Amino acid sequence: MLPVLGWTSTVLIPLAFIGIFFAWPVVTLIVRGFTADGAVDLTGFADVFSRTSTWRVIGQTLLQATLGTVGAVILGLPGAYVVSRLRFRGRAALRAWITVPFVLPTVVVGVAFRSLLGEGGPLAFLDWDQTLPAVVWALVFFNYAVVVRTVGALWERLDPRPVQAARVLGASPLRAFVTVTLPQLRPAIAAAASLVFLFCSTAFGIVMVLGGRRFANLEAEIYRQTTQLLDLRAAAVLSIAQLVIVSIALYVSSRLRTRRETALNLAAVATTSRRIQRADLPAVIVTGATITVLHVLPLASLVARSLRDAQGWGFGNYTALATQGSRDALTSTVWEALATSVRLALAATVIAMIIGLLLVTVLSRRPGKPLARRGIATIDGFVMLPLGVSAVTVGFGLLLTMYQPFGWDIDLRSSGVLIPIAQAVVAVPLVIRLVLPVVRAIDPRLRHAAAVLGASPVRVLATVDWPIAARSVGLATGFAMAASLGEFGATSFLVRPDSVTMPVIIFQLIGRQGAQNYGMALAAAVVLGLVTTIIIMAAERLRDAGAGEF
Amino acid sequence: MSRSTPKGLEVIDVSVTYPGERGAQPVAAVRGVSLHVPQGSTVALLGPSGCGKSTLLRAVTGLESLAGGLIRFDGQDLADVPVHRRDFGLVFQDGQLFAHRDVAGNIDYGLVMHHVPRAERVQRVTELLRLVGLEGYESRSVATLSGGQRQRVALARALAPRPRLLLLDEPLSALDRDLRERLSHDLRNILRSTGTTALYVTHDHGEASVVAERVLTMSEGQLVPTT
Secondary structure, eight states, rough: HHHHHHHHHHHHHHOOOHHHIIIIHHHHHHHHHHHTTTTTTOOOHHHHHHHHHHHHHHHHHHHHHHHHHHHHHHHEEEEEEEHHHHHHHTTHHOOOOOOOOOOSHHHHHHHHHHHHHHHTTTGGGGOTSSHHHHHHHHHHHHHHHHHHHHHHHHHHHOSSSHHHHHHHTOHHHHHIIIIIIHHHHHHHHHHHHHHHHHHHHHHHHHHHHTTTEEEOOOOHHHHHHHHSOOOOHHHHHHHHHHHHHHHHHHHHHHHHHTTSSOOOOOOOOOGOEEOOOOHHHHHHHHHHHHHHHIHHHHOOOOOOOHHHTTEEEEEHHHHGGOOOOOOOOOSSSHHHHHHHHHHHHHHHHHHHHHHHHHHHHHHTTTOOHHOOOHHHHHHHHHHHHHSSSSSSHHHHHHHOBBSSSGOOOOOGGGTHHHHHHHHHHHHHHHHHHHHHHHHHOOOOOHHHHHTTOOOOOHIIIIIIIHHHHHHHHHHHHEEEEEEEHHHHHHHHHHTTTTTTOOHHHHHHHHSSSHHHHHHHHHHHHHHHHHHHHHHHHHHHOOOOOOOOOO | OOOOSHHHHEEEEEEEEOOOOGGGEEEEEEEEEEEEEOOHHHHHHHHOSSSHHHHHHEEEEEEEESSSEEEEETTOOOOOOGGGOOEEEEEETTOOOOSSSHHHHHHHHHHTTOOOOHHHHHHHHHHHHHTTTTTTTTTOOGOOHHHHHHHHHHHHHHTTTOEEEEEEEEEETTHHHHHHHHHHHHHHHHHHHHOOOEEESOOHHHHHHHHEEEEEEEEEEEEEOOO
């Protein structure tokens, strides 16, 4: 009796959460695009798709995503080799560092690139501010880690001997790589590439800061249609176009994930890495140069310029964080925004962990009944959807549905509780991807052994699953916290003037006139970036070999 | 009397050292080994696991670098010849077949690397499959093969480009006893009939004496003098 009740709520609570705060808003949004005044009406489509600006935006979305993906894969392969096959001092630190840019708030990175490429920046002579190269560079900045991590995780386990067999059979090192290593890595490369494409095509903060109107993608255009032009119909139609692109990328990604690791020669990780030899130098040099140009340059520029104000070097920009900007540009001080951000992110993390862990508990079971198994596979696909569906879509959908939901006489939109909920919706797939592989790897016979020894299902969870998964849960908590702190897409729709978050206030600051406001934006970006980095570095210490990839 | 250079493989006073992990002392895996494999003959290296025999074999292929000594083939010093230009063949204990290629694709691999024309390659693959007793297996996936069949394919793959020297690293050790005995006789016949020069590493005395004309014993990185 009790176990049945326990399992039912374990399944129903998270599904209800995702259903109400994700599926319903998104479906409402889609319906909105297809109907007018309660009847099916496709004129909205005809109207939106007859505008040349629509096609320019779609073209930009696909172009940026393609270039970002190609760049991340080409630069990420040598990086994956270096961190997975070579042994050197500081490898663990390098691995942890590579992850940091991936979770830095998009607005922070956008401001960092602005400080590098924009007026007065060290690379201002390139004239790349508000151009395609700037956007693509920043997209690669984020997604480099996805390729390095995903491909590296497989590369680390490839047996070196097939390559040696090829070498003895007469293949040069390059030939052996192309004919033996690359085919084995192909599933991981393809999976990483489709994930990167997904992230790039739903990028919001970066494009808002760096792209301007000319290089807006679908996300940015949806935001503009909603908040500036108040054309909800057009925004809904564009959201549907975005959903189509995302669904295709998600489908490809999941197909490639299941095909992974079939027919591979795998070896124990310890045996595959070796010291750096002369033949490794090209990969080492490329990786060093990539990290310097890709990551260090923009971040160093951000920090350096945040320490300069009208009076020269100093902490003037940081002391200004206690003000509301010049000519009262802001409705609250930056420190108040930081407090708001931390409070909301903590709430979001708690929600995301509860929902995420309940789902992990369900998804990690392998029941005997085919129906239950199929059910679990369906849930698996369903809960990963928020990973792909853009945050802007989530925020916009919540805005549409949460005014007097279910006929209740409350307007959730103005209550502020939607922000942590939206951030949690975005963070749940992250939690699942980090924890589920670890729990799934637990041999079910361990649980059986505990049960035979007299442990109840709850005791089995507490004494078998928990000790093994605890580290990855800690890691996931850190990631969820960092993602919530930096969340911009959904939050920007839901935020109220009296309680803005850090990413939102930074975005407001760079939009305002005045050198002091710009300086404050730089300083605020450094503060937010630092807080995120500390959280991630602390969480990374908990990562062990078994943890999943993002 | 002129000193004619001996044909075949010469290993002269070879040492191989592994760097120690985290400041530990370097490990001398092979210490001053000299041996000669005359052209067309098979020499077996016998010894317990960890005695350095596999390391020596890998040094001959060029996959390990030497700490001292030299390796010559038909009188030519191989120090500056990279692995892929030595024209040797290598068979691993567990085959190490290319999982993403079928049987023919595996055997074909070395031929492609040696720029053998296509028609000739097809013919050579058929010929080798007949030699190892797997006629008609061309398009089989390597995942469907049994352990013994895999080793036959691995042998065919190594022999296909007609290597000057075939190196076998415990090729039968992963198989069960019956199969091992049967295959060791097959192996000897194949090596003899093709006139292959071969160095055969094993820890099984019976197997060594079946396959090889001469058996050398290794212990703790050195050759044990024959009594």
